[in-house]
Amino acid sequence: MVDQGRDAWIERRDDVGNHIKGILNGGFGLIQGMGLTLKHLFEPPITIQYPEERWQPAHGFRGVPVLTIDEETGELKCVGCQACARACPPQVIHIETSRKADPDDRKKLNIDEFSIDMSRCMLCNLCVEACPFEAITMSDHYEMADYELEGIVFDKEELVELYKRTNTAMILAGHSWQPDEPQDQE
Ligand code: SF4
Ligand code: SF4
Numbered sequence: 814m815v816d817q818g819r820d821a822w823i824e825r826r827d828d829v830g831n832h833i834k835g836i837l838n839g840g841f842g843l844i845q846g847m848g849l850t851l852k853h854l855f856e857p858p859i860t861i862q863y864p865e866e867r868w869q870p871a872h873g874f875r876g877v878p879v880l881t882i883d884e885e886t887g888e889l890k891c892v893g894c895q896a897c898a899r900a901c902p903p904q905v906i907h908i909e910t911s912r913k914a915d916p917d918d919r920k921k922l923n924i925d926e927f928s929i930d931m932s933r934c935m936l937c938n939l940c941v942e943a944c945p946f947e948a949i950t951m952s953d954h955y956e957m958a959d960y961e962l963e964g965i966v967f968d969k970e971e972l973v974e975l976y977k978r979t980n981t982a983m984i985l986a987g988h989s990w991q992p993d994e995p996q997d998q999e
Contacts, residue, residue, distance in 0.1 A: 873982040877929070877955075878952070881976055889924055892948070905934050924969060932962045932965050941984070950982070951984070953982075
C-alpha cells in the first residue's frame, strides 16, 4: 500500500518535471525565433524590385552559351566542326554548314545556321569543353522568359549579339580558369 502511494507520487513528479521541461524548451525556442527575426529586421533587404532592378550574377555564372568572335576580324571563331553539338547531352545545338565558294578557301566552312534551343539546355558547359577553338562560351544572360518556346531558340546572330553585351567566362576542366574581364552592364 505504501509502495503504491510512493510509485504514484514518483509518476506525478516525473509528469510535472516533463511538463516544466516542455514549457522551458518552448519558451527558449520562442526567444531564439524572436532573436532571429530581430536580427534580420535591421539587415538590408536582399529582395530586388525586378525588372526595375536587375540581379547581377557572380562572375562565372552559367547562362546562355554564346558564340565568340575574333576581336580583330569580327568573324566567328566557329569552324562548324560539330564537336559541341555531338557533346551536348540533350542535343539542343543545331548547326548547318556549307563549303565556301572561293576555291582557295574551300577547306573552311560557312556557318549557315547555328542555334541553341534554350528550352532544353541544361547549362552544363560540355559544349564549351568540347570546342577546340574556344568558339563557344557561357554568358551570364539568364532572362529568357517568352510566351512561345520558339522565342527561346537563339540563332547565330542572337548568340553573337549576346556575346558582345554580356559577361562571359571560359571555364575548362583541367585548366586554371582565367576569368574574362567583366564588362559594364547597361
Ligand atoms: S550547356 Fe550543355 S545542354 Fe546547353 S548547349 Fe551546351 S552542352 Fe548543350
Ligand atoms: S565545337 Fe566549336 S568550332 Fe566546332 S561547331 Fe561547335 S562552336 Fe563551332
